[in-house]
Amino acid sequence: MARQPTESRQVEIISTMVRLAAERNPADITTTDIANAMAVTQGALFRHFPTKEAIRLAVVEWIEERLMQEIDAARAASIDALAELKGMFMAHVRFTIAYPGVPRLIFAELQQPDGSAVRERVQLIMQRYRKTLAISLAQAMEAKLIRPNVDVQAAAALFLGAIQGLVMQSMLSGPMAKAEHQAAGVLKLYLAGLGVES
Amino acid sequence: MARQPTESRQVEIISTMVRLAAERNPADITTTDIANAMAVTQGALFRHFPTKEAIRLAVVEWIEERLMQEIDAARAASIDALAELKGMFMAHVRFTIAYPGVPRLIFAELQQPDGSAVRERVQLIMQRYRKTLAISLAQAMEAKLIRPNVDVQAAAALFLGAIQGLVMQSMLSGPMAKAEHQAAGVLKLYLAGLGVES
């Protein structure tokens, strides 16, 4: 019962996957797990996606759309390049708190062997993200909001690492929500590395 | 043929797992994969470990032993707390270059559900590591080698995140070896956050 069109089922499958990934190893989530969580039979999933890999790809695309939207919104709401960096950092942290399964899914896909379509999509997202960061960093340098001799590549890597460090900590010691006030501390430390006085 | 005692086979199984994890998703490495790489039959593995989980636990214990040995050696060879931090960072990076499978294995185990014996072991390693970092950071503050108002918790989290950021970058764009010179840049940036002039 409760028949639904493919479009809404696809969304449901994606969000169920993201939800389940918050508490389990994404690699261990089976089509049966997803179907049970949706109260349909396992075979029903294949009415809406041809393969499991197609589901994983759709999940990654969903993440890209949502996360990049948040990042871009934070950037747009900023008055200068330094505010952009702060805003993107906190937006990313908030997104991770809202969807704790997301970093786990991303990392699980990064572990996939070379040539996997899903993996390459994740690589594209990260490249795009790094490029955005590099632009803001360069602008901040030009506007003398950060010190003039910052290694932009290292700064972009450390930005992502800082977030990843918070994620790892939440995976170690409890819910990501607890890490939110820690996030402010880490951001402050990161900005100090860029020469920002606080 | 080429019978070998259990002790050496156990070591071989562990190092084969670590080696395979450098190029594949650790979650996808089967006992058949390990056995093939060792040129024995799949069943032979169970002469030396009772279950696959026992293999995974042994791998984690091997990592702990080796990594912590490197970290401690780097600490011991340092003249002050700041040199300790630098030494530990670079030792960790070098270890990751030598064994690219290690961070993947650690992360894969962290994804495991709560209560898993292997996961809890990894948690212990990370706690121990963080504690070591906190001590060095506190000492460095006391000796006025870094600025006096560093948030030690955030600094420990960012230290691990900085390494994790390098690992993610290598997973994105190629071998970890390429990331070595990047590591120096990230370390410099991290230390700048602690108020270290360079």
Next chain:
DNA sequence: TACTTGTAAGTAACTTATTACATACATCAC
């Protein structure tokens, strides 16, 4: 009526672990 979405059952492939059996090897009586 024609198409879409669902179920129930089944299948092929894969994975961990076990079992029956074979053989190398250390130990020890002699």
Next chain:
DNA sequence: GTGATGTATGTAATAAGTTACTTACAAGTA
């Protein structure tokens, strides 16, 4: 030394369970 014996390590086959995906059929919906 030599040979017997028990144990450790290996193979081949297979059991038992799981997973992604398919198929035959039913029923809702435009």
